[in-house]
Amino acid sequence: MLRMQSTGKYSIRDLERLSGVKAHTIRIWEKRYGIIKPERTDTNIRYYSNDDLRHLLNISVLNNHGYKISAISEMSEGEIARRLSDLQVVKQDKDNYQENLLLSMIELNEAQFNKTFHSAIMNRGFEKTVVSIIFPFFERIGLMWQTGTINPAQEHFISNIIRQKIIAATDALNVIPAANAQTVLLFLPEGELHELGLLFYNYAFRARGYKAIYLGQSVPLESLQRITGICRPDLVVTAMINATQRKDYEHFTRLLAKAFPGKKIFYTGLVPSSAGIELPKHAYRVADLIAFLRLK
Structure with missing residues (x-):
């Protein structure tokens, strides 16, 4: 006590x-x-x-x-x-x-x-x-x-x-991704600093043999657009916690879909689930990404 x-x-x-x-x-x-x-x-x-x-x-x-x-x-x-x-x-x-x-x-x-x-x-x-x-x-x-x-x-x-x-x-993991393992890109949008959830997903994907590229907090969108030639992810994971106006959130989702055409993009956090907008094709709002993807 x-x-x-x-x-x-x-x-x-x-x-x-x-x-x-x-x-x-x-x-x-x-x-x-x-x-x-x-x-x-x-x-x-x-x-x-x-x-x-x-x-x-x-x-x-x-x-x-x-x-x-x-x-x-x-x-x-x-x-x-x-x-x-x-x-x-x-x-x-x-x-x-x-x-x-x-x-x-x-x-x-x-x-x-x-x-x-x-x-x-x-x-x-x-x-x-x-x-x-x-x-x-x-x-x-x-x-x-x-x-x-x-x-x-x-x-x-x-x-x-x-x-x-x-x-x-994460550092203690001893998992080497296979040559054909899927690549997941994880980042927080510019201005977002609450990364605990994203850090955990980085751990979870790596533990399951994915190739994970973790960019961290507050990444400008133009920086993402520049690395698409270097990094060709199969999945993109981001999170939004800060209060965001509907129009700004909707604009961001369109730009991100354009930066990664045809790729699955997952929005986690509180704002996406409450924004009430229709996401672009191949984009998803999820509360529990591990359960959603059945990452056993």
Whole structure:
């Protein structure tokens, strides 16, 4: 169980977003069982500390595993820690991983993150860990970042660790593409910097014997047009996360189709799925490219 410095100030809505426990339930737990005791500002506004958040997260984990809140409220900090330790030895499920990752992010605790991540890999393997735990976790903290619940620096901290993990896993691959292997070109359009999803697809294609050419972040379209004579990919994969106007997105898809005529182009990320436009021929919007291509 982590000890966190009491420097954060959270509203009850922040606790709800971070812990997944409804604000109404938190209030009941406060009044009936005294599990956390908010402090007040000079203007009498209630707020919660990092210790309160950590304590609530630990209580939530125990409660989700069948412990009654009345029983948890009678436990000491040491007893809660022992029960959590027992749970982690017996069972490390998706919810446990999510809570541990969240705590490591809030405290900027890389050692705790590594412990959780390696445990998940031992139980699920690298790919399933990224797909079923890490990506849903980033969806969760993305909402927290938008609502101001977490500091953007905390999100960057976790993002950079995950980026390093994916790159290290890619470097460790010992797969040599066959001479007739298909070539996949992966890049982010100009202005796009969120590359975790694309890095993972780069790993997944390479692991399956594809020839992968990874161009990375913010690649100008004219640069792509210049390399078509050098690189003749069978597949093109890109991702768009930033908010984009419909006309700009539509214009980009037409230009990309022109740059790679007849090639399959896959658009991943949030914007393509919500843009509501008709893509050019041979272009596809996909949420899970591995499942779409049946990349076993």
